[in-house]
Amino acid sequence: MRVHNFGPGPATLPLPVLEQVRSELLDYHGSGMSILESSHRGPRYDAVHRRAVADLKALLGGADDHEVLFMGGGARTQFSAVPMNLLGAGHADYLTTGRWSEMALEAAVRYGDAREIWNGRESDYDRVPEAGSIEIEPGAAYVHYTSNNTIRGTQYHHVPDANGAPLVCDMSSDILSRPLDLAPHGVIYAGAQKNLGPAGVTVVLVREDLLERSPSDLPETLSYAAMAAKNSLLNTPPVFAVYVVGLVLKFLRESGGLEAVRARNLRKAELLYQAIDGSEGYYRGHARKNSRSWMNVTFRLPDEQLERAFLTAAEGHHLVGLKGHRSVGGVRASLYNSLERSSVEALIEFMSEFQRTHG
Secondary structure, three states: OOOEEOOOOOOOOOHHHHHHHHHHOOOHHHOOOOHHHOOOOOHHHHHHHHHHHHHHHHHOOOOOOEEEEEEOOHHHHHHHHHHHHHOOOOEEEEEEOOHHHHHHHHHHOOOOEEEEEEEOHHHOOOOOOOOOOOOOOOOOOEEEEEOEEOOOOEEOOOOOOOOOOOEEEEOOOOOOOOOOOOOOEEEEEEEOOOOOOOOOOEEEEEEHHHHHHOOOOOOHHHOHHHHHHOOOOOOOOOHHHHHHHHHHHHHHHHOOHHHHHHHHHHHHHHHHHHHHHOOOOOOEEOOOHHHEOOOEEEEEOOOHHHHHHHHHHHHHOOEEOOEOOOOOOOEEEEOOOOOOHHHHHHHHHHHHHHHHHHO
């Protein structure tokens, strides 16, 4: 049987996608071989690659002025690739809302003048800055933010005003979870393993005018300009990961697009937060209500012994992947696009019963 998978990534994938992968694994479209065995220069993979790019742009409403790159190394590589490509002799501003944005800043200062203009450390990263609360001085090469914070369970529900600078966003954990205004974004990057597909490929959207900033002496596979010039085929791409990403994108389009995805994700999150808020303090959420993530719901129980008992009992009910990040503990339920509402309802039922028997 399939479990209720609340893992933070690699995360659950749509069952129809997995079934299609299984059916095509040994013989892709009558070729007599798997897509894993097909040349990345051949027509079969070329069609997969182009369709994935087209479907991603269609989901985002066009994205005609952005290049879509398939790169390796995950978001951690992009922490360095962004300043390497965009910073130059100017300065960049960073909004620090959790560990991943801390790491992005730590990487950027190695390459130039990267400045932290807001952080949430004093409140233990329980919020993101409110809309209009930060005045960003003009002239930044870019402004970087992390749209969703998986460890602490916070999320932006607005797009920060960068005062004319291109926004750069690490959207690894909430890309395609709702409609997106691409216009202010110069670069968006996302590891695929939460909402897009399997681990192994990073999707990067780069506004075309910013490709001119890539220095000519960068390593080619870290250069946005070099990768764009070769349509991400400078070296052998992660063929299988791109193939599965393409299937997920097709599935999302056929399931109503991002407005429908948004409605499903919002309802899942509302149900779980209602259960937390209605527990009379037995379950305590970490994030402030106006910064709560729809993707990663983090909460604590009255003590760590109960948390351990909760997690053990949950696995016995086929509710897996609920352990909080190792740096903070507690419980974390990741509600990515492919997690069904029925899984959230099963978790809520378990939470109610656990409180009744252990409260």
